[in-house]
Amino acid sequence: MPLADARAICPDVTTRPADLAREADALSALRRWASRYAPMVAADGTDGLVADITGVAHLFGGEAELRGDLHARLEWAGLSVASAIAGTRGAAHALARHGGGILAEGALVQGIGRLPVSALRIDHATADALARVGVARIADLAALPRAPLARRFGAALVLRLDQLLGHQPEPVAAEPEPPHFGVRITLPEPIGLQSDVMAGLARLLDRLCATLALHQQGARRLRLELRRVDHGTAQVEIGLARPMRDPARIAALFAKGVDEVDSGFGIDGMRLSATITEPLAPEQIGSGPALRQEDALADLVSRLGNRIGFDRVLRMVPANSKIPERSFQLVAAAWSEPLAAPRRRGPLRPITLFPPEPVTHASGHPPAQFRWRRMSFTTLRAHGPERITPEWWFDDPSWRNGLRDYWRIETQQGPRLWLFHTPQNPAWPAPSGAQNWPAPSGAQNWFAQGEFA
Amino acid sequence: MTTLHNLTRRPAAADPFTLTNARVHEAGGPGRRAFALVQCLRHPGPVLWVLPAHEPQRPMLRGLPAGLGERLMLLTPKGETDLLWCVEEALRAAPVALVIAEPQQALSLTAGRRLQLAAETGRTTGLMLIREGQGSSACETRWHCEPVAATAADSTLHRWSLNKNKSGTIGSWTLNWHGATAAVHLVSPAGERCQPAEPPR
Incomplete structure (x- = not known):
């Protein structure tokens, strides 16, 4: 139903845009939870789950008890659900979306026959065409001869009907679990020496890097949790300048963090996890000095970043x-x-740039003499102006005083400076009573912003 | 004949501005950053520029010589200790070609010696951009660099004086470097001769 029609029927209807990504996340979480009932659980469309409970129901005391347990737990979690148990996947799908319930073994056609043909997972056009010829229920459809049905409505309808009735197999394929990059080790005796911790870390890293290599991933961020005997935990976290799965090079980066850990009465458990991973294709070993140099530079960036911060x-x-x-x-x-x-x-640019610094005692335009950083300069040559206008679509506080005319000033004293002048920003008015206030025209709105080679 | 032969076979005079490899050098004066950029161009490979986080004067990408921007990395550590640690660590790393640092305080003897040892380990050249009078006696060479006003409109003159040299002579050169390529042109100083020219032999 379009939103306009819904509003016409009920003007006070509350609407909210669907968040498909979060719904998919929630369904995926629910799928993981539902694996407590059966080993094979898969998502069924965007709004359902399907589980293969063959040989499972007796563990919960029967099918009715299993379904009751499922409903009770989900209702306790605040979810309203509909569910069905049937001999085939198609029948369970149809029944769950049309009332729910349990179909006894052998009573498939009787139980499902009253449902409309649209429950067969067929497209709207086929369902409409079936309704036009007077076939409204599944029981009517199942009674029809198959050959004319396939010729008139296509093989998809017959396939769905066969799947519903169990003539065609339709297994439930559980989705592969995403790989988990975490390993742990429990120690029989607590350890406290740094070398022992590094030895344990080396064992963990070997296992973790093997897992990473299996999935062609490289770690970007690693966390080592050390569990102490007194149930305290210490954490060491490192970042890597690029995805990596080389145990020796990663272990070297942990050395400083492990050194700072207070081991207390001893450490009896270690857990190492790669919190951020990125794809890393297998590389040929020894592909030349260029790659080794790149590796060494990445190691240096990792070492520097882990001490002073990667943003520096x-x-x-x-x-x-x-x-x-x-x-x-x-x-x-x-x-x-x-x-x-x-x-x-285009025009020359300075080799160094700094925030604008006011130039005082400027005389003339461009200034023939000025003072900057407590040094006085005499202009030898001036190149300019180069006018740069502010980007009005950004509100930059330093550009609020309008456009700037940049000059390259070569001074008699040597330095070649990049000065600018803000013609739209008038000079500060002289305070009352000031005698030797500089001339108002172009006196105070000169700034230095860079130095040329 | 022999004179001409000797002249053509004579090895070219070593460029006075070549920094000894695997040592730490110092440069001071208002033109020290230009000197550092020339040295960047003479060292192919990654260049690290370590400067304190609060230093407002930083290299500008559009003004750097061509090809330098992509191999230059800036490190902005917070304190002086971190800065020296970064310099030492970078000097110790083999893939880095040149490390430029702007320490805020005078280097102690220990720090200067440690940096020299790190540079020798990693075979990396270091260049400290020091403030006036803050040199360390462990450095290999110390330069004083200042821009000089040019008489011609199209020249950008610099005067680079070598004030200290552990393995050679000192000297002072005036040169023209326009800031785009590695080429520098030595300029003969213009001056009045106070003695008559020697008669030709």
Whole structure:
């Protein structure tokens, strides 16, 4: 029913957009929980679960008790469910969506025959066509000769009917569990020496890296939990500059963290888990010095990042902006690839950039003399102006005083500076009573922002 | 004839600006960052630039020489201890070609010696951009770099003076480097001769 029709019937209807991703997550969680009833549980469409309970029901005291237990637990969790138990998957699907219940062995056609043909998992067009020829119920359909049915409505309808009646097999295939990258070790005697912990870690890493290699994954973040005898836990967490599954290189990164752990009365359990993994295809061993150098550089980034933080190991990548501050970005080197800078074009750019610093005692336009960082300069040559206008679609506080005219000033004293002038921003008015306040025109709105080579 | 032969076979004079490999050097003065960029261009491979987190003056990608941006990494540790640790760790790593650092305080003798040992272990060159008078006596060479006003409009002159050298002579050079490529052009100092020219032999 379209939303407009629903609103016409009930003006006060409350609507909420469907969150398909979270619904799928919830169904997946429910599927894992439902594996307590049967080994084979699979999702059935987007709104159902199907479980193969062959040989399972007696563990719960019978089919009715199993279904009652399921309902009781789900209702206690706040879910309203409908369920059915039948001899075939198709029959259970049809019955669960049309009232639910339990079909006894051998009473399949009698129990399911009263249901409409749309319960057969066929498309709407086929269901409409069947309704047009007067076949409304499954019992009517099952009584018809099969050959004309297949010719008129296609093989899909006959297949669904056969699956419903059990003439065609339809197994329940449980979905593969996502791989779990966690290993643990329990020790018979508590340990306290750093070398012992590292030896235990080496054993765990061997197992974890084997699992990672099996699934062609590389760890990006690893956590080592050390359980102490007094039930306290200590955690050591490391990040890696790129996906990796080499036990020796990972163990070297743990050394510093393990060194800082307080082992108390001893450690009797260790758990190692890869919290973040990324795909890592198998590599040929010894593929040359280039790869070794890349590995060594990644190791260095890991070591540096684990001490000073990965957000402090930076790489400069070009950005598409004329604003000097935004013409490049500083990104974490561990999460980015080096990008070639665009070719140098247009006006010269300084080699270093700093936040705008006011230039005082500026005289003239461009200033013939000025003071900056307590040094006085005399202009020898001035190149400019290069006008840069602010990006109005970003509200940048430092660009609120309008456009800027950039000048490259070569000074008699040597430094070549990048000065700018904000023509739209008038100078500060002189305070009342000030005698030697500089001239208001262009006196106070000069700033230095960079230094050329 | 022999003179000409000797002239053509004479090995080219070593570039005075080549830093000794696997040692830590120092550069000071207002033009030290330009000197560092020239050295970056002379060391192919990854370059690490360590500067304190609060340092506002940072390299600008669009102004760097071509090809340097993709192999330059910036490290911005918080304190002086972390900074020195980063420099030592980077010097010890073999794949790094050049480590440039801007320490805020004078290097102690211990720190300077440790950095030299790390550089020798990793066969990496280090360059400390020091402030005035904060040099360490462990350094291999110490340079004073300053930009010089140019008489011609299209030249960007620098004066780089080698004030300390453990394995060679000191000197002072005026050169023209325009900031785009590794090529530097030595400029003969213009001045008035206070003695008459020697007669030709």
